Amino acid sequence: MAKILGIDLGTTNSAVAVTDAGEPRILENAEGNRTTPSIVAMSKANERLVGLLAKRQAITNPKNTIFSVKRLIGRKFSDPDVQRDKAWLPYDIQASSSGGVEIKMGDRWYTSEEISAMVLQKIKADAEAKLGEKVEEAVITVPAYFDDSERQATKNAGEIAGLKVRRIINEPTAAALAYGFNKQKNEKIVVYDFGGGTFDISVLEVAEDTVEVKATGGDTHLGGDDFDKRINEYLVVEYKKQEGIDISKDPLALQRLKEAAERAKHELSTAVETEINLPYVSSDASGPKHFLMKLTRSKLEEIVRDMIERSIALTKETVTAAPPKGAGFSLSDINEVILVGGQTRMPAIQEAVKQLFGKEPHKGINPDEVVALGAAVQAGIFQGDVKDILLLDVTPLTLAIETLGGVATPMIQKNTTVPTEKVQVFSTAADSQTTVEVHILQGERPMAQDNKTLARFMLEGLPPAPRGVPQVEVKFDIDANGILNVTAKDKASGKSQTVRIEASTALSKEEIEKLKQEAAAHATEDQKKRDLAEARNQAETLVYTSEKALKDAGDKVSAEIKTAVTEKIEALKKVKDGDDVETLKNATSALSTEIQKIGQAMYNQKQGGESATQEQSS
Amino acid sequence: MDEKPEVQEEKQENGQMMPADVLVACEKKRDEYLAGWQRAKADFLNYKKEELQRLQEFAKYGHEELMQGLIGVLDSFDLAISYSEKQGSAPTPTGGRSPDQSVGMEKGIYMIRAQTEDVMKRHGLLRIRVKLGDAFDPAFMESLGEIASESPPGTVAEEIERGYRLHEKVVRPVRVKITKQ
Numbered sequence: 117m118a119k120i121l122g123i124d125l126g127t128t129n130s131a132v133a134v135t136d137a138g139e140p141r142i143l144e145n146a147e148g149n150r151t152t153p154s155i156v157a158m159s160k161a162n163e164r165l166v167g168l169l170a171k172r173q174a175i176t177n178p179k180n181t182i183f184s185v186k187r188l189i190g191r192k193f194s195d196p197d198v199q200r201d202k203a204w205l206p207y208d209i210q211a212s213s214s215g216g217v218e219i220k221m222g223d224r225w226y227t228s229e230e231i232s233a234m235v236l237q238k239i240k241a242d243a244e245a246k247l248g249e250k251v252e253e254a255v256i257t258v259p260a261y262f263d264d265s266e267r268q269a270t271k272n273a274g275e276i277a278g279l280k281v282r283r284i285i286n287e288p289t290a291a292a293l294a295y296g297f298n299k300q301k302n303e304k305i306v307v308y309d310f311g312g313g314t315f316d317i318s319v320l321e322v323a324e325d326t327v328e329v330k331a332t333g334g335d336t337h338l339g340g341d342d343f344d345k346r347i348n349e350y351l352v353v354e355y356k357k358q359e360g361i362d363i364s365k366d367p368l369a370l371q372r373l374k375e376a377a378e379r380a381k382h383e384l385s386t387a388v389e390t391e392i393n394l395p396y397v398s399s400d401a402s403g404p405k406h407f408l409m410k411l412t413r414s415k416l417e418e419i420v421r422d423m424i425e426r427s428i429a430l431t432k433e434t435v436t437a438a439p440p441k442g443a444g445f446s447l448s449d450i451n452e453v454i455l456v457g458g459q460t461r462m463p464a465i466q467e468a469v470k471q472l473f474g475k476e477p478h479k480g481i482n483p484d485e486v487v488a489l490g491a492a493v494q495a496g497i498f499q500g501d502v503k504d505i506l507l508l509d510v511t512p513l514t515l516a517i518e519t520l521g522g523v524a525t526p527m528i529q530k531n532t533t534v535p536t537e538k539v540q541v542f543s544t545a546a547d548s549q550t551t552v553e554v555h556i557l558q559g560e561r562p563m564a565q566d567n568k569t570l571a572r573f574m575l576e577g578l579p580p581a582p583r584g585v586p587q588v589e590v591k592f593d594i595d596a597n598g599i600l601n602v603t604a605k606d607k608a609s610g611k612s613q614t615v616r617i618e619a620s621t622a623l624s625k626e627e628i629e630k631l632k633q634e635a636a637a638h639a640t641e642d643q644k645k646r647d648l649a650e651a652r653n654q655a656e657t658l659v660y661t662s663e664k665a666l667k668d669a670g671d672k673v674s675a676e677i678k679t680a681v682t683e684k685i686e687a688l689k690k691v692k693d694g695d696d697v698e699t700l701k702n703a704t705s706a707l708s709t710e711i712q713k714i715g716q717a718m719y720n721q722k723q724g725g726e727s728a729t730q731e732q733s734s
Numbered sequence: 735m736d737e738k739p740e741v742q743e744e745k746q747e748n749g750q751m752m753p754a755d756v757l758v759a760c761e762k763k764r765d766e767y768l769a770g771w772q773r774a775k776a777d778f779l780n781y782k783k784e785e786l787q788r789l790q791e792f793a794k795y796g797h798e799e800l801m802q803g804l805i806g807v808l809d810s811f812d813l814a815i816s817y818s819e820k821q822g823s824a825p826t827p828t829g830g831r832s833p834d835q836s837v838g839m840e841k842g843i844y845m846i847r848a849q850t851e852d853v854m855k856r857h858g859l860l861r862i863r864v865k866l867g868d869a870f871d872p873a874f875m876e877s878l879g880e881i882a883s884e885s886p887p888g889t890v891a892e893e894i895e896r897g898y899r900l901h902e903k904v905v906r907p908v909r910v911k912i913t914k915q
Binding site: 136137147148159160161165169170172173175176177367368371372375376394395396399404 | 774777778780781795806809810813814817869870872873875876877878879880887888894895903904907909911912914
């Protein structure tokens with residue numbers, strides 16, 4: 117079936133995704149980027165440019181470079197918002213014959229739908245090139261506050277671009293879809309969307325098969341670009357203070373500063389301090405001038421604090437104010453908070469949102485792509501990709517078997533998509549062992565005793581052999597229904613034993629969460645236990661091989677060496693069952709050094725013998 | 735006797751345990767499952783191909799961010815060299831070096847720049863070359879300003895910052911000033 121595009125037609129940037137095998141993914145554009153600037157231009161050479169190419173000539177062709185058309189689409193020219201925007205938009209707009217907005221580009225007037233269609237056309241063409249097939253349908257997102265006229269105009273833009281618009285969906289709903297929250301009944305969700313040019317807040321309520329928008333709010337003229345502008349202004353002022361030079365009029369210096377400031381902003385999302393280093397940024401009579409400044413995360417937060425505070429106040433108002441201004445909920449009613457838009461990568465914003473709602477917001481999916489991905493999820497439902505029959509489950513917890521020393525050895529890691537099969541070969545821990553016990557476990561803890569036992573069975577009748585020689589193949593197989601079959605087979609005798617466990621995945625969400633939390637809480641002590649078990653296993657193996665080596669060596673090594681090795685073996689045996697990893701490791705290392713002397717003595721003897729033979733023959 | 739054949743026929747159907755509609759439903763399900771299975775297998779094979787392509791792309795462009803950072807270093811070298819060239823070989827007021835020393839320093843800086851660019855070239859970086867008077871092309875240029883000129887409008891009047899490609903991708907457009915009437 118032909119692919120249906122999921123398109124996030126943004127004010128500043130747009131993104132497109134498709135669903136393959138039930139999973140949405142972003143498609144890169146012709147320039148190799150994951151987002152496309154929502155900009156259209158008529159170049160001075162009378163060539164129509166869209167996206168990055170239009171952006172690259174915006175400074176010298178402002179009259180014919182159309183951006184932020186989303187602010188105008190489907191609106192009346194007389195709309196107060198349009199009149200406000202008219203004042204700062206560098207291109208000309210006028211009322212159309214129907215009272216809508218017309219935009220001048222080159223020597224022609226275009227409707228806002230036509231301009232948006234040009235962006236969509238490029239998105240469609242690039243997606244087709246990437247997919248290698250024709251695309252005819254799309255799901256397009258719009259802000260939740262868009263009225264019927266704005267939605268219809270967006271749909272028209274899609275149709276002009278040659279796309280059958282299967283559905284127009286709300287951006288916050290798409291974000292909720294991307295996180296899979298559409299199936300959680302009676303949940304109240306807040307979507308905090310801090311984009312490049314706009315800040316939108318939406319309150320959603322998920323009911324039976326529907327996602328209802330309870331309230332919307334925000335500021336259509338507050339965005340990440342304002343943050344960048346504020347940082348740039350700060351740096352220019354600081355530089356003037358330091359060097360007495362105003363670089364705001366130097367386009368190259370400004371460009372370098374802009375890029376460095378953006379990089380610094382990104383770096384400060386993970387680091388607490390960064391350095392902006394621009395040699396030769398300008399010069400005066402005394403010689404070249406360099407820009408070297410440290411910027412800390414706290415300084416950055418101070419520069420933009422008022423904007424963050426404003427977004428939080430707007431969020432609070434939209435959630436708590438009585439309808440129609442707000443949703444009329446209390447902050448504690450909110451079950452999930454989703455972060456959308458690149459600016460939400462800023463730790464101060466994440467912290468402010470967390471403080472407001474008293475819970476960790478969802479930020480796992482790239483905030484620049486989450487809306488397009490959600491649109492692709494909706495497109496996937498139309499495509500028929502997301503049919504129940506093809507929905508594959510994952511194992512919620514790790515499945516393991518117990519091995520020497522009570523260690524839980526993972527066979528199938530958590531989050532593995534089923535059906536799946538894993539095979540591993542194990543051996544015996546003692547000489548002449550004729551039985552092995554297969555202890556099947558479920559859980560994230562490294563020691564067997566801390567996990568849940570799913571089943572135990574014995575594989576009997578192994579031919580007696582020294583430890584480590586028998587090969588027992590253990591196979592874990594989970595089918596699509598979560599039924600686990602575990603088979604243990606002795607490769608030598610061909611004897612095998614199987615157990616079938618019906619409920620390997622039948623755990624409630626709470627149980628799974630509890631087990632995962634337990635694992636996290638005990639991580640340190642569990643690691644210690646595992647280290648001890650591993651050290652003990654090493655010690656046991658070394659004791660075994662040393663005793664065997666002593667026996668094999670017989671009279672070939674001196675009694676002196678034999679006594680020393682025996683002493684070390686005994687010393688290790690004494691501490692082997694203790695709980696001190698260091699003592700155990702030291703004793704193991706001491707025996708390991710000593711045992712090498714046996715090998716050395718035997719080689720020396722052999723070489724002595726060989727040289728004697730050589731001498732004889734010469 | 736007349737009724738017998740009817741009874742026999744019913745028994746035959748019961749004996750087969752598969753009335754026609756059950757069979758049709760089963761066949762429909764079988765076709766649906768087979769189609770789903772084939773699709774899943776095809777999706778997987780396609781995914782493998784795409785993954786391979788992605789890996790190749792990653793090998794080609796995985797170091798793009800590092801290259802972007804190093805382009806900044808090349809810029810600084812360019813500015814240093816250009817400043818030095820403007821000053822001539824004469825000792826600067828702050829430098830206090832002999833002309834020979836200055837020339838030596840300048841040459842050294844030039845060589846370090848060339849060395850850096852050489853390493854980047856070996857990893858796929860190519861300088862985009864534009865000439866004054868070339869028509870402005872936003873496919874690999876970005877205009878940062880205009881200069882009044884006698885030359886045809888919309889042509890390159892000044893190269894402000896060099897541009898680079900990483901293999902086929904423009905990682906930084908050439909920043910230029912263009913002519914206006």
